[in-house]
Amino acid sequence: VSKRSINPSGFASLAVPAKKAVWNWGSYLEEEQMIAAPLKLFREYQSFPQGRNGFKAGMKLEGLDPEHPSRFCVLTVAEVGGYRLRLHFDGYQECYDFWVNADSSDIHPVGWCEKTAHKLLPPKGFKEEEFNWTSYLKNCKAQAAPKSLFKSLSPVTPSGFRLGMKLEAVDKKNPSLMCVATITDMLENRLLIHFDNWDENINLPFSLPPPGYKDSEGFSWEKYLEETNSQAAPARAFKLRPAHGFQVDMKLEAVDRRNPILIRVATVADKDDYRIKIHFDGWDHIYDFWVDVDSPDIHPVGWCAKTGHALQVPLVGTAGQMCPTPGCQGIGHVKGPRYGTHYTYVFGCPYSDVNLNRENLLLDRLSGERPAPSQRCPCFGDLAPTRLLPVAAADLDLQQALHQSIFMPSLASSPSRRLQLCWEQHCRLLPAVSGLTAKDVAAWSVEEVANFIQRLPGCKEQAPIFRDEQIDGEAFLLMNQTDLVKILGIKLGPALKISNAILMLRAQHRFAGNKSSV
Numbered sequence: 001v002s003k004r005s006i007n008p009s010g011f012a013s014l015a016v017p018a019k020k021a022v023w024n025w026g027s028y029l030e031e032e033q034m035i036a037a038p039l040k041l042f043r044e045y046q047s048f049p050q051g052r053n054g055f056k057a058g059m060k061l062e063g064l065d066p067e068h069p070s071r072f073c074v075l076t077v078a079e080v081g082g083y084r085l086r087l088h089f090d091g092y093q094e095c096y097d098f099w100v101n102a103d104s105s106d107i108h109p110v111g112w113c114e115k116t117a118h119k120l121l122p123p124k125g126f127k128e129e130e131f132n133w134t135s136y137l138k139n140c141k142a143q144a145a146p147k148s149l150f151k152s153l154s155p156v157t158p159s160g161f162r163l164g165m166k167l168e169a170v171d172k173k174n175p176s177l178m179c180v181a182t183i184t185d186m187l188e189n190r191l192l193i194h195f196d197n198w199d200e201n202i203n204l205p206f207s208l209p210p211p212g213y214k215d216s217e218g219f220s221w222e223k224y225l226e227e228t229n230s231q232a233a234p235a236r237a238f239k240l241r242p243a244h245g246f247q248v249d250m251k252l253e254a255v256d257r258r259n260p261i262l263i264r265v266a267t268v269a270d271k272d273d274y275r276i277k278i279h280f281d282g283w284d285h286i287y288d289f290w291v292d293v294d295s296p297d298i299h300p301v302g303w304c305a306k307t308g309h310a311l312q313v314p315l316v317g318t319a320g321q322m323c324p325t326p327g328c329q330g331i332g333h334v335k336g337p338r339y340g341t342h343y344t345y346v347f348g349c350p351y352s353d354v355n356l357n358r359e360n361l362l363l364d365r366l367s368g369e370r371p372a373p374s375q376r377c378p379c380f381g382d383l384a385p386t387r388l389l390p391v392a393a394a395d396l397d398l399q400q401a402l403h404q405s406i407f408m409p410s411l412a413s414s415p416s417r418r419l420q421l422c423w424e425q426h427c428r429l430l431p432a433v434s435g436l437t438a439k440d441v442a443a444w445s446v447e448e449v450a451n452f453i454q455r456l457p458g459c460k461e462q463a464p465i466f467r468d469e470q471i472d473g474e475a476f477l478l479m480n481q482t483d484l485v486k487i488l489g490i491k492l493g494p495a496l497k498i499s500n501a502i503l504m505l506r507a508q509h510r511f512a513g514n515k516s517s518v
Helices: 025-032 112-116 133-140 221-228 303-307 398-407 409-413 415-429 438-442 446-455 460-468 473-478 481-487 492-517
Strands: 004-006 012-014 060-065 068-081 084-089 098-101 166-170 178-187 190-195 251-255 263-271 275-280 289-292 379-381
Touching (some): 025 251, 060 084, 068 190, 166 190, 166 221, 438 473, 446 460, 481 492
Antiparallel strands (some): 004 012, 084 098, 166 178, 251 263, 263 275
C-alpha cells in the first residue's frame, strides 16, 4: 500500500511500491502512444528556466494582485516549491495567497513602484502616505528580496500604443463579446486594458456599450472619440497572433487551477485559436478547463523534474487515498493555503461534488464583498481582459437564489419591500442572528461558528460537528441545506434552522447596504 508523505515545503509525494518501477515520462509516453508537446510551442517563461530559484520564505517584495491587476501590493514569500513561489498579501489572511513562477513579470523588488511612479497599496492597517519600506522592513525584522532575483523588464513598450488610446478588446469569459476599452497602463510588452463600461470605483459594469449609448447599433466610434476627446489606437500597432501549434492529445505539465500547489500530468483535450483545453490524466473530464496558450501555468514535459517541483502523476486505483473524492490524496483545500490538507473532510475538498461548480468562494480581499461568478478586474494581457458581469439584485448565485426562494418566499418575490419585515420575523424565531452581518461572520474562527450553532434553538448537539470539520466563518456562509444534510449528516430539522440562519445573514448584509443608500 502506497503511503502519503509531505516534505518540508508542503508538497506531497507518493512513495511507490518497491515492486513497481518509478514513473517517468519516457515510459509513459511510449505506453500511451502519445507525444509530448514540442518545446518550441512554449514561451520563454513557460519553458525550462536558465537559473535557479533564489527566493527564500520571508522575503518581501512588490507585485500585482491577480484578482485586481491594476493594484501593486506589498507581498511576502510564504513558500518556495521548485521554481514557484506562494506569495502572501501582508496584513491579510492566508486564503488570499497565490502562486507565481520565480521569473514572473508580475513581481518586482522593493521600491519598484516608487521608481516607476506606480501606486503601491500598503499592508492592511497602513495609510498610503505613512507607509515606508525602510521602517517597515526594520519593524518586521524582514529582508527585501534581492534585486538580482527578479526578471529584468525591458523599458521598451508596445510600438504604436499610448496611454488613453481607445480600442476594441475581447471579453475572455465571453469570447463572442467585443468591448470598447482604454489603455490605462503599459508595462514592458503588456497593456492594462480598462473596459469603458466599467465603474472604476466600485468595479461594477454599466451595460454595454459605453455609458450614453442604449445599444450597439447607436454606437459610433467617430462620435465617441470626439465626445471623449480621445484617440484610437492605430491599426499598425496591432499584430496578428500566429497559430499556437498545440494539437489534441499532446502531453504537457499543468498547474491544477483547483489546487494551485499541484502540477499534474496533462493532455490537450481540445483547442481553439488562442486556448487549449487541459485534461489531467487519470481524472474525470468534469475537471477539464480552458487555458490561454500563453498562460504561465503550462509547461513542457520534464519541467517539474528540471526545476525540482513535485509532479502529480496519473493515479491508478484508490490505494493510499486520504479523501473520499476519487483520485484525491487529501492535499490542498477549497479555501486555499490556509489549510494544507483536508483528508476525509469532503466539504474542504477542491474536487468534491459539493464544490465542483462553486466559484469565488472567498469574499473580495479589498471590498469584503463576494464577487459575481465571472467578476474580475482589468488585467494586463494581450488586449483580452475579462469583463465584470452584472451582479444579481440579491448578490447570490443561482444555487443560493433557489434556496432563498424556498426558505424565504417573501424575499424572493419582493426583496426591497419585505426584507426588513422578514428579518424581524426571523430574528424572533432565530434570536442568535440578531445584530449579526455576513461580514462579521466571515471573520469567525471555527470555535465561534460552533458557539453560534450551539445558541440556535434545538441545534446544541450539532455544534461539535462544526468543530470536528473545522468549519470557520467563511466556510459556514457558503453552506446550504444540502451540505448540512448530505455532507455533515445533520438531521433535517436542525439543518433547516441552520440553513435559514445562513440565508438571513446573507440577506441582512444586502438589506444593510440598501438601507444605507436610501
